[in-house]
Amino acid sequence: MTLRFVLLGALLVLAVMPALNRLPADSALHVSDFLISITGKWITYAILALAIDLAWGYAGILSLGHGAFFTLGGYAIGMHLMRLIGTRGVYGHPTLPDFMVFLGYKELPWYWLGFDSFPYALFMAMAVPGLLALVVGYLAFRSRITGVYLSIITQAMTYALMLAFFRNDMGFGGNNGFTDFKELLGMSLNTANARAVLFYASLVLLVVAFFLCTRVAQSKLGRVLVAIRDAESRVRFLGYDVTQHKLFVFVLSAVLAGLAGALYVPQVGIINPGEFSPGNSIEAVIWVAVGGRGTLVGAVLGAFSVNALKTWLTTVAPDLWLFALGGLFVAVTLFLPRGLIGLFSKAKS
Amino acid sequence: MSGGSGNPVLYLDGVSVVFDGFKALNNLSLFVEPGELRAIIGPNGAGKTTMMDVITGKTRPTEGTVRFHQHDLTKLDEATIANLGIGRKFQKPTMFDALTVFENLELALKAPRGPFACLRWILTGEARRKIEGVMEEVGLGARAHDRAGVLSHGQRQWLEIGMLLMQDPELLLVDEPVAGMTDQETEHTAALLVRIAGARSVVVVEHDLEFVRALGSKVTVLCEGTMLSEGSIDHVQSDPRVIEVYLGR
Amino acid sequence: MTALILRIALLLLLALPARAQDAFIAALPGLAGGFSDIAASVDRLGALGDPRALPLLRALQEGKLQKTPDGRLLLPEGAGTADAVTGQPADVAGAEAVRLNNRVRQALRGALGRLQLVSPDPAQRGAAAEAIFRGRSAEDVPLLQAAIAREQIPAVRAKMELALAAAQLVAPDEAAKRDAIARLGAAGSVEARALLIEARTANPSLAAAIDVSIATIEKQLQIRRMAETLFQGLSLGSVLLLAALGLAVTFGVMGVINMAHGEFVMLGAYATFVVQELCRGTSWLVPWALPLAVPAAFLVTAAAGALLERGLIRHLYGRPLETLLMTFGVGMILQQAVRVAFGAQNREVLSPSWMQGTLTLPGGVAVTQNRLWIIFFGLAVLAMVFAAIRLTRFGLEMRAVVQNRRIAATMGIRTGRVDAMTFAFGSGLAGLAGVALSQIDNVSPNLGTGYIIDSFMVVVFGGVGSLAGTLVGALTLGVVNKMLEPWAGAVLAKVFVLVAIMLFIQRRPKGIFALKGRAAES
Numbered sequence A: 001m002t003l004r005f006v007l008l009g010a011l012l013v014l015a016v017m018p019a020l021n022r023l024p025a026d027s028a029l030h031v032s033d034f035l036i037s038i039t040g041k042w043i044t045y046a047i048l049a050l051a052i053d054l055a056w057g058y059a060g061i062l063s064l065g066h067g068a069f070f071t072l073g074g075y076a077i078g079m080h081l082m083r084l085i086g087t088r089g090v091y092g093h094p095t096l097p098d099f100m101v102f103l104g105y106k107e108l109p110w111y112w113l114g115f116d117s118f119p120y121a122l123f124m125a126m127a128v129p130g131l132l133a134l135v136v137g138y139l140a141f142r143s144r145i146t147g148v149y150l151s152i153i154t155q156a157m158t159y160a161l162m163l164a165f166f167r168n169d170m171g172f173g174g175n176n177g178f179t180d181f182k183e184l185l186g187m188s189l190n191t192a193n194a195r196a197v198l199f200y201a202s203l204v205l206l207v208v209a210f211f212l213c214t215r216v217a218q219s220k221l222g223r224v225l226v227a228i229r230d231a232e233s234r235v236r237f238l239g240y241d242v243t244q245h246k247l248f249v250f251v252l253s254a255v256l257a258g259l260a261g262a263l264y265v266p267q268v269g270i271i272n273p274g275e276f277s278p279g280n281s282i283e284a285v286i287w288v289a290v291g292g293r294g295t296l297v298g299a300v301l302g303a304f305s306v307n308a309l310k311t312w313l314t315t316v317a318p319d320l321w322l323f324a325l326g327g328l329f330v331a332v333t334l335f336l337p338r339g340l341i342g343l344f345s346k347a348k349s
Numbered sequence B: 001m002s003g004g005s006g007n008p009v010l011y012l013d014g015v016s017v018v019f020d021g022f023k024a025l026n027n028l029s030l031f032v033e034p035g036e037l038r039a040i041i042g043p044n045g046a047g048k049t050t051m052m053d054v055i056t057g058k059t060r061p062t063e064g065t066v067r068f069h070q071h072d073l074t075k076l077d078e079a080t081i082a083n084l085g086i087g088r089k090f091q092k093p094t095m096f097d098a099l100t101v102f103e104n105l106e107l108a109l110k111a112p113r114g115p116f117a118c119l120r121w122i123l124t125g126e127a128r129r130k131i132e133g134v135m136e137e138v139g140l141g142a143r144a145h146d147r148a149g150v151l152s153h154g155q156r157q158w159l160e161i162g163m164l165l166m167q168d169p170e171l172l173l174v175d176e177p178v179a180g181m182t183d184q185e186t187e188h189t190a191a192l193l194v195r196i197a198g199a200r201s202v203v204v205v206e207h208d209l210e211f212v213r214a215l216g217s218k219v220t221v222l223c224e225g226t227m228l229s230e231g232s233i234d235h236v237q238s239d240p241r242v243i244e245v246y247l248g249r
Numbered sequence C: 001m002t003a004l005i006l007r008i009a010l011l012l013l014l015a016l017p018a019r020a021q022d023a024f025i026a027a028l029p030g031l032a033g034g035f036s037d038i039a040a041s042v043d044r045l046g047a048l049g050d051p052r053a054l055p056l057l058r059a060l061q062e063g064k065l066q067k068t069p070d071g072r073l074l075l076p077e078g079a080g081t082a083d084a085v086t087g088q089p090a091d092v093a094g095a096e097a098v099r100l101n102n103r104v105r106q107a108l109r110g111a112l113g114r115l116q117l118v119s120p121d122p123a124q125r126g127a128a129a130e131a132i133f134r135g136r137s138a139e140d141v142p143l144l145q146a147a148i149a150r151e152q153i154p155a156v157r158a159k160m161e162l163a164l165a166a167a168q169l170v171a172p173d174e175a176a177k178r179d180a181i182a183r184l185g186a187a188g189s190v191e192a193r194a195l196l197i198e199a200r201t202a203n204p205s206l207a208a209a210i211d212v213s214i215a216t217i218e219k220q221l222q223i224r225r226m227a228e229t230l231f232q233g234l235s236l237g238s239v240l241l242l243a244a245l246g247l248a249v250t251f252g253v254m255g256v257i258n259m260a261h262g263e264f265v266m267l268g269a270y271a272t273f274v275v276q277e278l279c280r281g282t283s284w285l286v287p288w289a290l291p292l293a294v295p296a297a298f299l300v301t302a303a304a305g306a307l308l309e310r311g312l313i314r315h316l317y318g319r320p321l322e323t324l325l326m327t328f329g330v331g332m333i334l335q336q337a338v339r340v341a342f343g344a345q346n347r348e349v350l351s352p353s354w355m356q357g358t359l360t361l362p363g364g365v366a367v368t369q370n371r372l373w374i375i376f377f378g379l380a381v382l383a384m385v386f387a388a389i390r391l392t393r394f395g396l397e398m399r400a401v402v403q404n405r406r407i408a409a410t411m412g413i414r415t416g417r418v419d420a421m422t423f424a425f426g427s428g429l430a431g432l433a434g435v436a437l438s439q440i441d442n443v444s445p446n447l448g449t450g451y452i453i454d455s456f457m458v459v460v461f462g463g464v465g466s467l468a469g470t471l472v473g474a475l476t477l478g479v480v481n482k483m484l485e486p487w488a489g490a491v492l493a494k495v496f497v498l499v500a501i502m503l504f505i506q507r508r509p510k511g512i513f514a515l516k517g518r519a520a521e522s
Helices: A002-021 A033-058 A066-088 A098-102 A118-142 A147-165 A192-218 A220-230 A232-237 A242-268 A278-291 A296-316 A318-335 A339-348 B048-056 B078-084 B101-108 B115-120 B125-137 B153-167 B183-196 B209-215 B233-238 B240-247 C002-027 C035-048 C053-061 C102-116 C122-135 C140-150 C154-170 C174-187 C190-202 C204-253 C261-279 C283-311 C320-342 C369-391 C393-403 C405-410 C415-440 C449-462 C467-488 C490-507
Strands: B010-019 B022-032 B037-041 B063-068 B086-089 B171-175 B201-205 B218-223 B226-231 C073-077 C080-083 C358-361 C365-368
Touching: A002 A033, A002 A192, A033 A066, A033 A192, A033 A220, A033 A242, A033 A278, A033 A296, A066 A118, A066 A147, A066 A242, A066 A278, A118 A147, A118 A242, A118 C490, A147 A278, A147 C320, A147 C449, A147 C490, A192 A220, A192 A242, A192 A296, A220 A232, A220 A242, A220 B101, A220 B115, A232 A242, A232 B078, A242 B115, A278 A296, A278 A318, A278 A339, A278 C320, A296 A318, A296 A339, A318 C320, B010 B048, B022 B048, B022 B063, B022 B226, B037 B209, B048 B063, B048 B078, B048 B086, B048 B171, B048 B201, B078 B086, B086 B153, B101 B125, B101 B153, B125 B153, B153 B171, B153 B183, B183 B201, B183 B209, B209 B233, B218 B233, B218 B240, B226 B233, B226 B240, B233 B240, C002 C035, C035 C053, C035 C102, C053 C073, C053 C102, C102 C122, C122 C140, C122 C154, C140 C154, C154 C174, C154 C190, C174 C190, C174 C204, C190 C204, C204 C261, C204 C365, C204 C369, C204 C393, C204 C415, C204 C449, C204 C467, C261 C283, C261 C320, C261 C415, C261 C449, C283 C320, C283 C415, C358 C369, C365 C369, C369 C393, C369 C415, C369 C467, C393 C405, C393 C415, C405 C415, C449 C467, C449 C490, C467 C490
Parallel strands: B037 B201, B037 B218, B086 B171, B171 B201
Antiparallel strands: B010 B022, B010 B063, B218 B226, C073 C080, C358 C365
């Protein structure tokens, strides 16, 4: 009960933040541009955390490659943003992005077609991660690759994607990726207005994702997933096709991650293959672990708290951050298996 | 004694399973009639659990025929076999510890099993009554909302039998159901299995000869992966080969 | 009478070696003459093949040969000068240096090249043969034939024979040409191919024979390229093997997933660096730094492993996903600690002199020595692991604990200690991999991250818990990777291999060397 009030309060605070941003800078309640953009970024991280928690906390699928789904979603929107730059690029080419002109492309590669349309780009931001999850998941789950094996396969997946996207001839800008975006849906990106719109869009997606995940978790499907997590072969002997259930949740989770990435990129203004690095994915997993896996609130809480710690620590003592992050991995797994949420519920009882 | 009348529910013929040169099952044949209650006994390593694994699709036989009605079980996976109507209770009771007794039974309840069906699933009054009925039957009515992880060993055995009943299978494979039960519980279990049989076929693997006697069913003795003797409990107990296997040579 | 006979006998004895000397001495006076005399004289000296002509012509080339007004030649000898004919110390008064023009210089180059063929230094003889090969002329044929007859060292003789074939190609003798073409074909080098292509236009009548030889060379070159690719693949494979062997113990045998394994490899490389720095002060120790680093790196990483197992991992037994995350965090801390302690830049670890350079195997396959050493090192470590697991008491206890912990404990095996030792052993192997990697990769804090995923792939691909699988897996991955590289590029080759492994696991989820039966169920 109290938790619900805290959540509602937090949501309310988030909801008024862009409005407070419009207050004069000397007002006590003024919220800085920096705080708006960083909170907007964290909200997309929280959605990613929800996606990971749904797969890991409920179905026991510890994916170390969710950063890949997130990044693919980001690239899809990034492609749209690149197309929208148009003649404002350095080379001023009407259709080709700068890096393509630089690399001597004569026309757009076929897979870039259609990305001038926002709905298409948004669709691809979901479809590409979803399809990748479907293929990888099908191959892995069908062969009953579980536990750490699955984790390593997914890690290899994001690693392979990183290597591939670093190549110039993939047609995704090589190691520079995409940046210098100008506008989205007719809004110039570097305005308070655009920041507020993207912030609210992220917040709405977070709320929707939260309720969607809650719906799944509280349905019989959620209980089947927990059963799969705890005793996979027993579920088979009850007549459930485990592959189908795992695939459902894995693809759903990948689509959510892709959408989160799609909202992340216009807010941070850059996307490059570094986002595919296995370290990013595993860092996102630790958000969930810190918050408390298997509880959706925990995932969101973890994403916000770890990233707040990161932002603070990397400014006051940059050398310490990696020690702190590594320490979090150790401390959470050894001493706090149920995360911060577990700490709260222990304190309550 | 093999064959019997017309159409057996379960039909194993010449089944062998070889692990790295070790023959866990050796040319085993077994027939179970509709509605029959069958007890299977045998010393450790006789192949009882491997036989269950073969029937439920966990292990593929190296050679031989395994049929459930007209279905070739050697080609199907665990879930499909379970959905054909074969339920299994494991030697070590396994259920979902994080879920409550009620939820465990709800998962076992015969209903569409796909992810979308599960997402849309709504607990109807009829389903609830069925679950509550089974909970009464296995004596867990008072513990409906306790997590399965906190149950005692005997209660876990009961819960697993309850899950088997929820599946409403045509053939039940029950592996050592009374291990860790008190005498009274053992009696209760025997009575329950006898009652269940008739409407469906039940195959019970057990060490406890008193329990097998209480079942009053036909008994098959397995040894070193093959059938040693078959008949009434008195018949097999007087079979010199069985005596030799159990008492040593 | 006796005196007369003695004198004649003495003269005869002296005359036998003196006949060749005569020709040498007879060629000398020209050097004191005009430019054309000097050039003629140099040519004659070059054609004679007398070893004593070498210092003389070198002195001439360097402008240190002097002539006196009476036509004697003086060579620098130690601090002073000596008469070129008698070898006696001589007075330099009035002497002046013999001067050169371009025609003389050209003659000198040719003559010196030929004379080096009789040098006592095999490297010089080889270089001379190569020089003749490049500037070949028909006159070199007899010279080379004589040199080949004398030559004892096969590698030098092969070079001379190649040069002979080249010289014969430009000589008028048709039969010798055909013979040369066949021999060039058999030699199978890039140079021989260029030579044949050149000869093809000059000798239309021999085109068919030349084409056959060129085809032979192409085939040989292809085989050599394949052999070199194979070597590179084996080299990469042995690196993967070293990195994966530790995992084969900790993950394969114990079932503990240690994501800090790559960082242990990195620690091993830094241990090597530290040992090198410690040895730097003592000059006789420097070549031994690397062998000393082997036990040092093993001990450092084994200690780190034992600490990690006792301190942290043992609390997470039976929870592999948590172990994975926890050890990833440990890896992060180790990486950052090394970055703070040693700096983020690459550290240089030198190869001892006996590991440097390249080795040319028969057939012209060039292999770098340090990579060859790493292949041997990898196989040696594999043998050591096999022996440790199969032949020692520790290995027996380790296998017992893995198979049935409770029964092992009741038989008096201290399972906790065995766990710690097994994990320490596997971690120590990572340290050994670090020693090897310090020779071929940059020693930096993130050295290990590049290898960890590949190593896991090796273990999974080969079959968890099987040393033979790890060996085959590592070598296969290495060779396949290198074979794909020229065709797909290094990065895409890696991507292909990763995808191929994922597909392979579809067919054989338990790897190439899968355990079967009940043992595989758990």
